[in-house]
Amino acid sequence: MNRSSSRSASSLALLLFPLFLFADDVLSQILRSEATVTSFDPTLRIGIVQSVDTLNIDGDAQMSDTDGRALGAIQGACRIVPVATGKISVCDRTYPAPVTFTPKFGFMSVAGKMFRGKVEVVLSEKGLTAVNALHIEEYVRGVINKEIMPGWHIEAKKAQAVLARTYAVHKKVMRPRTALYDLDPTVLDQVYGGLEKEDLTANKAVADTRGEILSYNDLPAEIYFHSTCGGRTASAKEVWGKEVPYLVPVKCDHCKNSSLYRWTRVLHADEVAKKLAAAGYAVGKLKKVSIEKGDLRVAAVIVNGKRIEVNQFRKVVGYTTVYSNDFTITLSGGKLTFSGKGFGHGVGACQYGMAGMAQAGKTWREILQHYLPGAEIRKMY
Ligand SMILES: [Zn+2]
Numbered sequence: 001m002n003r004s005s006s007r008s009a010s011s012l013a014l015l016l017f018p019l020f021l022f023a024d025d026v027l028s029q030i031l032r033s034e035a036t037v038t039s040f041d042p043t044l045r046i047g048i049v050q051s052v053d054t055l056n057i058d059g060d061a062q063m064s065d066t067d068g069r070a071l072g073a074i075q076g077a078c079r080i081v082p083v084a085t086g087k088i089s090v091c092d093r094t095y096p097a098p099v100t101f102t103p104k105f106g107f108m109s110v111a112g113k114m115f116r117g118k119v120e121v122v123l124s125e126k127g128l129t130a131v132n133a134l135h136i137e138e139y140v141r142g143v144i145n146k147e148i149m150p151g152w153h154i155e156a157k158k159a160q161a162v163l164a165r166t167y168a169v170h171k172k173v174m175r176p177r178t179a180l181y182d183l184d185p186t187v188l189d190q191v192y193g194g195l196e197k198e199d200l201t202a203n204k205a206v207a208d209t210r211g212e213i214l215s216y217n218d219l220p221a222e223i224y225f226h227s228t229c230g231g232r233t234a235s236a237k238e239v240w241g242k243e244v245p246y247l248v249p250v251k252c253d254h255c256k257n258s259s260l261y262r263w264t265r266v267l268h269a270d271e272v273a274k275k276l277a278a279a280g281y282a283v284g285k286l287k288k289v290s291i292e293k294g295d296l297r298v299a300a301v302i303v304n305g306k307r308i309e310v311n312q313f314r315k316v317v318g319y320t321t322v323y324s325n326d327f328t329i330t331l332s333g334g335k336l337t338f339s340g341k342g343f344g345h346g347v348g349a350c351q352y353g354m355a356g357m358a359q360a361g362k363t364w365r366e367i368l369q370h371y372l373p374g375a376e377i378r379k380m381y
Pocket residue numbers: 228229230231232252253254255350352353
């Protein structure tokens with residue numbers, strides 16, 4: 001999931017400003033009221049296939065146009081290709097795009113994967129895009145297994161379901177990814193592979209927390225999570241320079257079971273110098289390496305007098321080599337030794353910590369309130 005703001009999304013938000021304001025307003029009314037209301041549309045739009053020349057679908061589905069008028073039906077495998085401006089061929093018959101497919105039995109296959117809900121096929125200059133429109137709850141069922149371990153206690157799974165739901169609602173309302181869809185199905189947002197990723201205990205965790213999200217000031221909270229904090233989480237301000245009242249450091253005694261609670265990695269100094277040079281940091285042979293501390297974590301790495309911001313340094317050397325932004329470095333005998341704490345950026349919820357708290361008998365509410373202090377838990381529907 002991309003935890004940084006995207007330029008295209010913010011310019012889109014400006015383009016959609018009136019709509020954006022409206023959606024924002026409806027949601028804040030919902031979150032302000034104690035009772036759940038029905039005016040919020042819980043449909044999410046995911047760009048499951050983007051800008052292709054040919055799209056293969058399979059299923060038993062009704063077809064309709066943008067006004068909901070019936071266009072016919074498909075049964076079985078079907079190939080979709082663009083034919084002329086604004087038109088597409090579906091199983092060798094031509095229709096004006098976009099065309100919406102509503103599966104008879106609740107799901108259909110698109111480009112070899114099964115998806116719940118409707119699929120709209122849109123044509124643009126870049127080709128065909130398939131947008132899966134489905135209920136937020138169904139989407140959460142499709143994403144949380146990528147983020148949890150099967151052995152987790154159910155309360156930790158519930159906490160993760162609420163985080164995934166909050167992320168989706170925040171994106172839909174505050175920062176949709178494009179004009180066509182709210183979310184990308186990759187790590188840019190949350191990895192979404194449709195039906196095949198679901199499992200029963202995760203589905204129960206989703207059902208038991210139905211409609212619950214984290215909010216702040218009557219708007220969906222901006223949530224982040226990471227694998228292992230190493231003993232204390234980090235603030236969004238320290239890591240990204242962005243002040244968020246509920247993304248502040250909290251103590252965590254619960255992630256000691258993570259294999260990356262403490263870690264050491266030894267690299268050849270020449271290899272690191274080569275990677276830095278390839279990324280535009282021509283520092284030469286490594287002679288002096290030190291770190292610049294921020295409030296709690298590393299702010300930058302100073303290599304031969306050149307300052308490299310820590311997130312850049314991790315990106316260049318490798319996020320799975322320098323596992324976190326909380327480490328020390330020593331240079332000796334041509335080798336660089338990194339000794340660190342935790343895995344990930346450290347902001348928001350610590351996932352191993354969530355698992356540890358659940359194991360120790362805490363509920364999903366207690367877990368989320370611990371890692372996101374000040375954010376409220378509200379039921380939207
Ligand atoms: Zn932790």
